[in-house]
Amino acid sequence: MKKSALLFCFLLLLLTACDGEHSGTSAWLKDQGYPMNYEVRTLLIDGLSPVSVEVGFDSIPRKQAFQGVLGNVSSVNHDLVFDIGFRDSAFFDRFGKADSAASLFALYLDTNFYQQTGFDSLPLNEDLELNFSWILSSGEGKGFIDSVGKIRDSVWLRELLSWDNAESFDTVYSLSIVKLDSAVRLDLPSALTERLTELKDGCRLQLRLSAKNSKRLFRFTGPESLHYPLLRMRVTDTDFKTVVPFRMAIVSSKEESCTDCPVLHGGILDSMVVTLPGKDILKALSGFYGDSFPNPAGDGMDVRQAVVMAQLLMQKDGSVEGSELGFPVQVAVASISYHDEKDDYAQTSEAYKLNPDLVEKSGHPNLVFWPGDTLALQVTSGVRSFVNNAANETEDFRVVLRLGYSVLAPNDTLYYNHVNSDGDSVKIFLNHLTYSRYDFSKSVDNPMRLKLWLASKRGEQ
Amino acid sequence: MKYFGLLLFFAAVSAHAVSLIGTDALGQGNDGARFGNAKTEEGLSMVNPARLAFERKVSFSAVVNYEVAVATKGDDTYASDNVEIPSLAFIFPLGRFGALSVGVWQHYSANMSTSVTDSSNHYSTEVEYRGSLFELTPSYALRLPFLRRVSLGGTVHFVMGANSRRITLGPDKSNLAPEDTWASTDAKITDAADGDWKIKNHPAYYTGSIQYAGRSVEYFFSYTTPYTLRNKLKYDLQFSQLDTLRPSTVTREIEMPATFATGVNFKFMKVHNIMLDVLVRNWDDAVPNIAGGWNLPDETEVQRELSVGGGYQRDGSDLAYESYVNRTSFRLGAWYRSWYIKDVNEFGGSLGVGLPLGIRGTKLDVSIHGGYRTAEKPNWDESFFGVSVGLIGVGNWGQPSRRYR
Incomplete structure (x- = not known):
C-alpha cells in the first residue's frame, strides 16, 4: 500500500512538471533553426497591359x-x-x-x-x-x-x-x-x-x-x-x-451594338476574361527575390512562392450610369487555376478579405457604380496557382470578371447581415440579381497594377 | 517469474520515447540492448531472437509508457511528455519444434508539439512532429537437437509506419506599411510534410542470433543486416486545409548500418542474476532531415552508436504457495548509450517490480526509469523520467511444452 502511494506521488510529480511553464520554448525553437514567423513584404507590379480581353455570353436560356x-x-x-x-x-x-x-x-x-x-x-x-x-x-x-x-x-x-x-x-x-x-x-x-x-x-x-x-x-x-x-x-x-x-x-x-467591347451585364451569364502577361509578373518576382523565378531547385516547399494576398488594381469610372437599381454592384472574380496537365484549367471563385479601415472610409474597393477611380479585385487564389504552377514563361495570368450582387451597405465593416448597435437590421447584399450594365473600357484600356503580399523565406534568402 | 525478464526488456526499450533530440532525423531509437537480452525464458528480444527457443508458455504482452523529458540550456528549460504503447507481442512455444512469435515493435519514434505566440515580437509558430517507424517482427528460434543448450533464432523485420511534420507560422507584419497590414491578418502558412517508411529494394531486414544457455551462465551473439530506409515525403504549403499549393514529393534515403549485439547473464544462488549487454552500430552516412529550408539543417550528423547496459535482477518464485514478496521480482539497472546522433550521449537507470497476478504466471510490471542526455548545439541537454506499466497475459489453453534441458 505504501509502495502504491509512493508511486502515485511520483506520477503526480511528473505530471505537475509537464504542466509547468515552458520558459525556454522559443529559445529552443530558435536554437533548432525553426522560424518564429514568416516575413510579409509587398510587391507592386506596374504597367500590366492586358494581352487580351474577351467577353463571353452564354445565351442558353x-x-x-x-x-x-x-x-x-x-x-x-x-x-x-x-x-x-x-x-x-x-x-x-x-x-x-x-x-x-x-x-x-x-x-x-x-x-x-x-x-x-x-x-x-x-x-x-x-x-x-x-x-x-x-x-x-x-x-x-x-x-x-x-x-x-x-x-x-x-x-x-x-x-x-x-x-x-x-x-x-x-x-x-x-x-x-x-x-x-x-x-x-x-x-x-x-x-x-x-x-x-x-x-x-x-x-x-x-x-x-x-x-x-x-x-x-x-x-x-x-x-x-x-x-x-x-x-x-x-x-x-x-x-x-x-x-x-x-x-x-x-x-x-x-442587343449591344459593339459585340467585342468590354461591357458586362448583370443577371445573365455574361463574363469577361482578362489575360495579363505572365512573363511580366515572373520577371518582377525574380527581381524581388533576386534569382530566377520560379526557382527550379528546391524541394517544393519554397516559401518564396507563397502569395499571402494579391490585388489587381485597375482604373474605373465612378459614375452610376448603367446601374439598374441605383445600388453599387460588386465585381465577382474567378481565377483560372492551373493543373498538371497542359490545357487543364479550372475556374476558382476568389475569396474576399475585408479591409475594415478602407471599407469604413470609402466602401468596398471592388464596387462599380460607386465613387472612386480604382477598382481593386482580390485574385489571391489565382496568383497562387499561377506562381506555383508557372513552369515556364509562356503561361499568362487570367482572371474572369462578372457583375455580382448589389451592395446595400457598402461602408459596413461586417460582411454579413446583422443588427447594428442602434438595433437596426443591416442587410449587406440585395438577394435579387441586378440587371445592370458596366463598361470596363477605362479599366482594360489602361495599364493595370498587381499588388502582392508575399511570404519571404528566412535564412537562405 | 518466467516472464519477468520480458517485462524488463519492454521497460528498458521503451525508456526513451519523448526526447526532443533527433525529431527531424529518425527520432529516438528503441533498441533494447541495455541489459537482459541473454537471459532465457524471458520472452521476446529484438536483438536476440534465439532465446525464444527456451519459452514454454503461450503469452501476450503489452506495455504502456509515459515519459517526460526536460531540455535545459542555461536558465531556459523546455519540457515535453508523451504516452505511448511501444510494443505488443505474442509468443507461441512449439516444443521440439522451437518457438514462434509475432510482435509489433516501435523501432524509432518522434513526438513533439509546441507553439509560441508573442505579439510584441511578432512571434507565432506551431511546430508538430509525429513519427513512428514500426516493425512487424515474426521470429522463430530452435534449440539444436544435438546441443540442447544452444539455440539459433531469427527475426524478419517488416518496416512500416508514417511520419509527419507541421510548421505553422503567423505573419511578421513589421515591414509592412500600416495601410497594408490588413491583408495578412490571420494569414497563417503551414509547411507540411507527410511520409511513410519502407525499405529500399527489399521487403524486410533480418536479425540472426545464437544463444548459449548454461546452468549459471547464458550469453548470445547477434547480427542484424544493414539496409536502406526510404521515407517518401510529400511537401505541401497550406494556407488552409483546402487551400494548398501543388505538393511535391521527395524521398530521403537513410543508410542503416549493420548491428552487432552481445550479452551475458550470470545466475547465482538460484534467484539472483547479473546481466550485461553491448550493442554496436557503425553509422557512416549522415541522416537527411525531414525539413530543410528556413534555418533548419538539411541533415543530422551521426556517430558510432554504442549501448552498454548492466543490471541486477532477483527472480520471483513461480511457486504459488510462496509469499507474495517472494513471488515478486525486483530489478535495477543502468546503461550508457551514445546515440546515432553526433555528440548525444545518454546515461540512465531503471528500477522495477514484477507483480504476479494469480497463479498462472500473469504479471503486472511497473518500472520507473530516468537519466540524462548530454548534447551539443543545436540540441540541448535533457533529463528524462518515465513510468512503464506492462501486462503479461499467459494463455490458459494447451499444455506447457515439456522442458528439454
Whole structure:
C-alpha cells in the first residue's frame, strides 16, 4: 500500500512538471533553426497591359423556378417562356362548344423584390408592347402527358433557342399596377384561344412573352413560388380550368451594338476574361527575390512562392450610369487555376478579405457604380496557382470578371447581415440579381497594377 | 517469474520515447540492448531472437509508457511528455519444434508539439512532429537437437509506419506599411510534410542470433543486416486545409548500418542474476532531415552508436504457495548509450517490480526509469523520467511444452 502511494506521488510529480511553464520554448525553437514567423513584404507590379480581353455570353436560356424577368434593360432583352401540359377531355369538350370561350394568363409581381428595393414606386403605369408567341401540340391519353413531362430541362432550354414553328401575336397592354399583390391579367390572343378550343384530350402549350420596348424590367414570380403564374380557360364564369406551368425559362439576348467591347451585364451569364502577361509578373518576382523565378531547385516547399494576398488594381469610372437599381454592384472574380496537365484549367471563385479601415472610409474597393477611380479585385487564389504552377514563361495570368450582387451597405465593416448597435437590421447584399450594365473600357484600356503580399523565406534568402 | 525478464526488456526499450533530440532525423531509437537480452525464458528480444527457443508458455504482452523529458540550456528549460504503447507481442512455444512469435515493435519514434505566440515580437509558430517507424517482427528460434543448450533464432523485420511534420507560422507584419497590414491578418502558412517508411529494394531486414544457455551462465551473439530506409515525403504549403499549393514529393534515403549485439547473464544462488549487454552500430552516412529550408539543417550528423547496459535482477518464485514478496521480482539497472546522433550521449537507470497476478504466471510490471542526455548545439541537454506499466497475459489453453534441458 505504501509502495502504491509512493508511486502515485511520483506520477503526480511528473505530471505537475509537464504542466509547468515552458520558459525556454522559443529559445529552443530558435536554437533548432525553426522560424518564429514568416516575413510579409509587398510587391507592386506596374504597367500590366492586358494581352487580351474577351467577353463571353452564354445565351442558353435559364430555367427559373421562383422569379422571372420580362422586359428590356441595359441593352439586354429578357423573354419569359412557360411550359404547360395537361389533359382533360371532358373540359375540352365543353370548351370547344362554348360560345364565349376565353383564356387568360396571370402573373404576379415579385413583391419581395419590390418591397426590398423600394424600386419603381407604385402605381406602375405603362403601355406595354407585348408579343405573344406559342407552340401548341396535342395528343391523347396519359402517354402524351408523360412524354411531355419526360422532356429534360436541358433539352427544352436548347429547343427554346430555335423556337421553330411558333405562332405569334403582337398587342399593347395598358398596364396599371396599383397593388403589388394583385395579379397582372393578360388576355390571351383570340387566335390562341381558338386553337385551344380545337383540342380534344391532351395539350402542351409553350407560351412565350416578350416586351422588347418596355421601359423597365418587370419581375414576376415563378411556378414554384407561392404566387405562381397560371393559365385559365373559361367556358362560363363558373366553368373554367386553371393550369399552372410546370416550368419557366428566361431567354436573354444581348442587343449591344459593339459585340467585342468590354461591357458586362448583370443577371445573365455574361463574363469577361482578362489575360495579363505572365512573363511580366515572373520577371518582377525574380527581381524581388533576386534569382530566377520560379526557382527550379528546391524541394517544393519554397516559401518564396507563397502569395499571402494579391490585388489587381485597375482604373474605373465612378459614375452610376448603367446601374439598374441605383445600388453599387460588386465585381465577382474567378481565377483560372492551373493543373498538371497542359490545357487543364479550372475556374476558382476568389475569396474576399475585408479591409475594415478602407471599407469604413470609402466602401468596398471592388464596387462599380460607386465613387472612386480604382477598382481593386482580390485574385489571391489565382496568383497562387499561377506562381506555383508557372513552369515556364509562356503561361499568362487570367482572371474572369462578372457583375455580382448589389451592395446595400457598402461602408459596413461586417460582411454579413446583422443588427447594428442602434438595433437596426443591416442587410449587406440585395438577394435579387441586378440587371445592370458596366463598361470596363477605362479599366482594360489602361495599364493595370498587381499588388502582392508575399511570404519571404528566412535564412537562405 | 518466467516472464519477468520480458517485462524488463519492454521497460528498458521503451525508456526513451519523448526526447526532443533527433525529431527531424529518425527520432529516438528503441533498441533494447541495455541489459537482459541473454537471459532465457524471458520472452521476446529484438536483438536476440534465439532465446525464444527456451519459452514454454503461450503469452501476450503489452506495455504502456509515459515519459517526460526536460531540455535545459542555461536558465531556459523546455519540457515535453508523451504516452505511448511501444510494443505488443505474442509468443507461441512449439516444443521440439522451437518457438514462434509475432510482435509489433516501435523501432524509432518522434513526438513533439509546441507553439509560441508573442505579439510584441511578432512571434507565432506551431511546430508538430509525429513519427513512428514500426516493425512487424515474426521470429522463430530452435534449440539444436544435438546441443540442447544452444539455440539459433531469427527475426524478419517488416518496416512500416508514417511520419509527419507541421510548421505553422503567423505573419511578421513589421515591414509592412500600416495601410497594408490588413491583408495578412490571420494569414497563417503551414509547411507540411507527410511520409511513410519502407525499405529500399527489399521487403524486410533480418536479425540472426545464437544463444548459449548454461546452468549459471547464458550469453548470445547477434547480427542484424544493414539496409536502406526510404521515407517518401510529400511537401505541401497550406494556407488552409483546402487551400494548398501543388505538393511535391521527395524521398530521403537513410543508410542503416549493420548491428552487432552481445550479452551475458550470470545466475547465482538460484534467484539472483547479473546481466550485461553491448550493442554496436557503425553509422557512416549522415541522416537527411525531414525539413530543410528556413534555418533548419538539411541533415543530422551521426556517430558510432554504442549501448552498454548492466543490471541486477532477483527472480520471483513461480511457486504459488510462496509469499507474495517472494513471488515478486525486483530489478535495477543502468546503461550508457551514445546515440546515432553526433555528440548525444545518454546515461540512465531503471528500477522495477514484477507483480504476479494469480497463479498462472500473469504479471503486472511497473518500472520507473530516468537519466540524462548530454548534447551539443543545436540540441540541448535533457533529463528524462518515465513510468512503464506492462501486462503479461499467459494463455490458459494447451499444455506447457515439456522442458528439454
